[in-house]
Amino acid sequence: MPVHTLPSTFLALLAIWNILVPSLSHPQPNPCRMIQRMALCNNARLPCVPVGLPYNTDELQLNHNHIQTLLNNSLLHYSSLFTLSLAGNHLEKIEANAFGDSHPLQSLYLAENNLHVGYQDTSHALLQLPQLQVLDLSKNKLEDDMVFHLLQNLTSLQYLNLSGNLMQRLDESSFEGLPQLRELDLHGNMLFEIVRAFSGNPKLQRLNLAFNNLPCLVDFHMTQLVVLNASHNFIEWFVARQELNETFHLETLDLTDNKLLFFPFLPSQSRLRNLYLSHNSVRFYGGQVDDATGENWTTSVQFYNLNGNVSNVTAQLWDESLHGDVSSVEILDLRGNQVEYFPQGFISQMPSLSRLQMYTNCLKTLNLTSEGFSGSLYELDVSNNRLSEVIAEKGALAALGNLTYLNMSLNALGWLPSGLFSSVESLMSVDLSYNSMGICTSETRDVHEDSSSDCVVWRNIASLRQLYLRGCGIKWVPPSAFAGMRLTHLELSDNPGLRVETGSLQALSGTLQHLGLGKTDMRAVDFSAFHRLSYLNISRNSLTHLPTSLLNLDLQMLDASENNLSTISPGQAASLAPTLRRVFLARNPFDCCQMEWYRTFETTKTVNMVDHTEILCLDEAKRTYRAGVLPIFCGDLSRESVFWYLLLILSGFLLFVCILTICLLTFRPLLLQKTVKKKSVKPTSY
Numbered sequence: 001m002p003v004h005t006l007p008s009t010f011l012a013l014l015a016i017w018n019i020l021v022p023s024l025s026h027p028q029p030n031p032c033r034m035i036q037r038m039a040l041c042n043n044a045r046l047p048c049v050p051v052g053l054p055y056n057t058d059e060l061q062l063n064h065n066h067i068q069t070l071l072n073n074s075l076l077h078y079s080s081l082f083t084l085s086l087a088g089n090h091l092e093k094i095e096a097n098a099f100g101d102s103h104p105l106q107s108l109y110l111a112e113n114n115l116h117v118g119y120q121d122t123s124h125a126l127l128q129l130p131q132l133q134v135l136d137l138s139k140n141k142l143e144d145d146m147v148f149h150l151l152q153n154l155t156s157l158q159y160l161n162l163s164g165n166l167m168q169r170l171d172e173s174s175f176e177g178l179p180q181l182r183e184l185d186l187h188g189n190m191l192f193e194i195v196r197a198f199s200g201n202p203k204l205q206r207l208n209l210a211f212n213n214l215p216c217l218v219d220f221h222m223t224q225l226v227v228l229n230a231s232h233n234f235i236e237w238f239v240a241r242q243e244l245n246e247t248f249h250l251e252t253l254d255l256t257d258n259k260l261l262f263f264p265f266l267p268s269q270s271r272l273r274n275l276y277l278s279h280n281s282v283r284f285y286g287g288q289v290d291d292a293t294g295e296n297w298t299t300s301v302q303f304y305n306l307n308g309n310v311s312n313v314t315a316q317l318w319d320e321s322l323h324g325d326v327s328s329v330e331i332l333d334l335r336g337n338q339v340e341y342f343p344q345g346f347i348s349q350m351p352s353l354s355r356l357q358m359y360t361n362c363l364k365t366l367n368l369t370s371e372g373f374s375g376s377l378y379e380l381d382v383s384n385n386r387l388s389e390v391i392a393e394k395g396a397l398a399a400l401g402n403l404t405y406l407n408m409s410l411n412a413l414g415w416l417p418s419g420l421f422s423s424v425e426s427l428m429s430v431d432l433s434y435n436s437m438g439i440c441t442s443e444t445r446d447v448h449e450d451s452s453s454d455c456v457v458w459r460n461i462a463s464l465r466q467l468y469l470r471g472c473g474i475k476w477v478p479p480s481a482f483a484g485m486r487l488t489h490l491e492l493s494d495n496p497g498l499r500v501e502t503g504s505l506q507a508l509s510g511t512l513q514h515l516g517l518g519k520t521d522m523r524a525v526d527f528s529a530f531h532r533l534s535y536l537n538i539s540r541n542s543l544t545h546l547p548t549s550l551l552n553l554d555l556q557m558l559d560a561s562e563n564n565l566s567t568i569s570p571g572q573a574a575s576l577a578p579t580l581r582r583v584f585l586a587r588n589p590f591d592c593c594q595m596e597w598y599r600t601f602e603t604t605k606t607v608n609m610v611d612h613t614e615i616l617c618l619d620e621a622k623r624t625y626r627a628g629v630l631p632i633f634c635g636d637l638s639r640e641s642v643f644w645y646l647l648l649i650l651s652g653f654l655l656f657v658c659i660l661t662i663c664l665l666t667f668r669p670l671l672l673q674k675t676v677k678k679k680s681v682k683p684t685s686y
């Protein structure tokens with residue numbers, strides 16, 4: 001409607017005029033792009049805040065320009081500005097009067113600058129921003145006292161980012177005037193001590209202390225905190241204040257990559273849901289204390305701080321029932337620790353546990369009955385431990401109604417309770433790789449006294465989709481091994497000498513997408529019915545040609561490396577190329593004269609021959625060439641011999657030319673000398 005469009009066009013014209021006026025004297029393209037009331041002036045080499053943007057601009061982005069000083073009054077004009085970004089500008093200071101008096105700015109992003117140079121002026125400027133809620137000062141080389149100055153009286157601040165600075169120590173003065181603070185990022189500083197900081201921040205919910213030099217977190221009593229990230233420090237002790245009769249709001253505690261020796265001493269009442277403890281040295285010591293009865297064990301630890309103040313934090317080090325409140329824990333990540341066993345009742349204290357990640361620990365046995373895992377358990381990863389025994393009664397297994405992912409790979413299992421997998425009704429993914437477990441038919445061949453078996457009956461486990469049985473020493477896949485299953489992934493690689501009965505894999509032909517048969521000595525498998533197959537690994541099998549049944553599949557990944565292939569027929573290459581994304585073919589004795597397939601794959605842009613630099617071929621004399629650079633001459637034998645004759649004649653001719661040249665060179669100097677002498681005997685005319 002004209003009534004409405006007229007004023008807005010007029011405003012737009014005004015805005016353009018404003019931008020044009022300064023550029024009339026210095027003709028240059030307008031560095032800013034307006035999106036509604038937001039001005040984007042990033043990466044424009046600007047030395048100062050552009051003048052002439054619309055008055056009502058509410059967001060101004062000036063990231064990655066050359067603004068070294070934010071001059072007095074430079075933002076006075078933009079009195080509606082709520083958000084200002086000046087990241088990556090080599091900004092050294094903001095002059096005290098840059099914003100004028102009492103500017104309504106709410107968010108100020110100043111990451112990656114040099115505010116350590118002019119922090120005093122800058123701190124005066126910040127005092128003019130009574131409504132500032134968001135302040136990003138990350139990566140500004142700021143030290144403790146500079147931060148103290150900058151944060152004076154920022155009473156509205158809710159979000160503060162100080163990551164990537166040079167802070168070393170926090171105490172009660174560090175953040176005292178910030179009563180509204182909710183989120184504080186201090187990751188990537190050099191903090192080694194925190195004493196009574198945060199007492200003035202009753203609303204602080206998210207605190208990131210990752211990548212600092214903290215040696216411990218003791219007497220932790222920040223009940224208001226929801227997320228505490230103290231990963232990547234040198235923390236040996238985490239001890240929450242035990243005698244507090246108050247529920248901690250803590251939901252996420254990240255202590256990844258520290259030096260913890262003990263399971264953290266958690267608050268006695270909390271809502272902790274996510275506990276990340278991977279890459280520490282956590283273990284439980286109950287066994288040792290029992291062994292060493294009679295010895296005097298210390299039960300308390302003393303912590304000194306820089307001022308020489310001692311805090312006696314008494315932790316019942318050896319009492320395994322006192323880890324604090326874990327009743328809400330859903331994710332427990334203990335990967336890369338030294339846990340040998342779970343203390344009595346430890347797991348059953350976590351009725352909501354849904355993911356337990358124990359990859360790379362020292363577990364020796366796992367008694368699923370006595371641990372009392374709850375029905376909410378979804379993922380159990382006990383891979384790369386020392387498990388030789390898993391114990392479970394039918395009843396305990398049936399209780400694991402939500403268990404979906406079970407990884408027991410890289411252990412020393414030789415026996416498993418029969419019915420372990422068939423009793424868990426939601427199981428979708430099982431990894432038993434690198435244990436020694438066979439596949440049995442329904443009649444158990446070899447039954448241990450308490451009904452364990454050295455092989456597993458997989459047939460009719462209808463929920464299972466992914467089954468990984470790499471390197472299990474499997475010798476035989478019985479005809480009906482996978483009957484009644486709907487697997488999409490089956491990994492049988494690294495089982496040398498595997499005898500796959502016909503029909504066993506065929507039961508999966510309608511569902512299988514991923515099949516691993518690498519290093520199994522497989523021979524003839526008919527793949528023609530596997531219409532969904534997109535990933536096939538048949539490497540290291542001494543195959544002399546690719547199975548013809550691959551022709552009609554839509555394979556995306558094929559690993560046929562380390563076989564005895566001498567070529568891939570042009571028809572096969574042409575039918576594979578359209579769908580193939582990744583193919584591995586190195587370490588096959590290809591024939592250099594039958595490399596048409598290579599050019600087919602090479603010219604199809606979507607095919608990635610992952611190991612193409614290692615694909616070699618042999619010529620008739622068994623010399624090897626890289627398939628990508630083929631200088632040689634190929635053809636039938638008669639043309640080949642013509643080639644050799646030509647070569648012989650050519651080299652004979654070359655020899656003749658060489659001899660001729662040498663002769664000429666030895667006789668010619670004599671002739672040369674004579675002529676030179678004749679000319680130079682002329683007397684000079686001095």
Ligand SMILES: *[C@@H]1O[C@H](CO)[C@@H](O)[C@H](O)[C@H]1NC(C)=O
Pocket residue numbers: 072095096097
């Ligand atoms: C900027 O303003 C402040 C306060 O009004 C004043 O003290 C300072 O000298 C001014 N800076 C310059 C470079 O004019």
Ligand SMILES: *[C@@H]1O[C@H](CO)[C@@H](O)[C@H](O)[C@H]1NC(C)=O
Pocket residue numbers: 127152153
């Ligand atoms: C901060 O506020 C307090 C009380 O309002 C005042 O006494 C003090 O001078 C202020 N500090 C600065 C640096 O303005």
Ligand SMILES: *[C@@H]1O[C@H](CO)[C@@H](O)[C@H](O)[C@H]1NC(C)=O
Pocket residue numbers: 111112138139161162163164185
């Ligand atoms: C703080 O700043 C750093 C670097 O500028 C950034 O990577 C990080 O995500 C920021 N933190 C938060 C909580 O936004």
Ligand SMILES: *[C@@H]1O[C@H](CO)[C@@H](O)[C@H](O)[C@H]1NC(C)=O
Pocket residue numbers: 187208210229230231252254276
């Ligand atoms: C903790 O901080 C690190 C580094 O900033 C980050 O990689 C990690 O994801 C954070 N942890 C959580 C639980 O957010």
Ligand SMILES: *[C@@H]1O[C@H](CO)[C@@H](O)[C@H](O)[C@H]1NC(C)=O
Pocket residue numbers: 245
């Ligand atoms: C903790 O608080 C509860 C109720 O809030 C009270 O019954 C209990 O006695 C308190 N315990 C201690 C040690 O103060």
Ligand SMILES: *[C@@H]1O[C@H](CO)[C@@H](O)[C@H](O)[C@H]1NC(C)=O
Pocket residue numbers: 294295296
């Ligand atoms: C334990 O400590 C007490 C007192 O220090 C000492 O008398 C006793 O012999 C110690 N016991 C052992 C088993 O070392």
Ligand SMILES: *[C@@H]1O[C@H](CO)[C@@H](O)[C@H](O)[C@H]1NC(C)=O
Pocket residue numbers: 307309
């Ligand atoms: C040391 O502790 C005492 C009492 O526990 C306290 O009064 C004093 O302020 C502390 N000193 C420092 C520097 O924190």
Ligand SMILES: *[C@@H]1O[C@H](CO)[C@@H](O)[C@H](O)[C@H]1NC(C)=O
Pocket residue numbers: 302310311312
């Ligand atoms: C800490 O404990 C030790 C030994 O129990 C004791 O001698 C010392 O006085 C305690 N220190 C404080 C500050 O309570």
Ligand SMILES: *[C@@H]1O[C@H](CO)[C@@H](O)[C@H](O)[C@H]1NC(C)=O
Pocket residue numbers: 367369370371391
């Ligand atoms: C496994 O735990 C159950 C229940 O606590 C117990 O009866 C059984 O003896 C345990 N099995 C082994 C081998 O420890």
Ligand SMILES: *[C@@H]1O[C@H](CO)[C@@H](O)[C@H](O)[C@H]1NC(C)=O
Pocket residue numbers: 374375376399400401402
């Ligand atoms: C499985 O999980 C769902 C929701 O995640 C829950 O409602 C259900 O009770 C759980 N089953 C068992 C047996 O705990």
Ligand SMILES: *[C@@H]1O[C@H](CO)[C@@H](O)[C@H](O)[C@H]1NC(C)=O
Pocket residue numbers: 359383384407408409410429430431468
């Ligand atoms: C099982 O764990 C091993 C070792 O951590 C890992 O390599 C493998 O990918 C996992 N299996 C599955 C199916 O995720």
Ligand SMILES: *[C@@H]1O[C@H](CO)[C@@H](O)[C@H](O)[C@H]1NC(C)=O
Pocket residue numbers: 493494516517518519537538539540559584
């Ligand atoms: C195929 O299987 C072999 C033998 O187990 C293995 O070495 C290779 O990494 C596998 N290929 C791919 C692409 O995973």
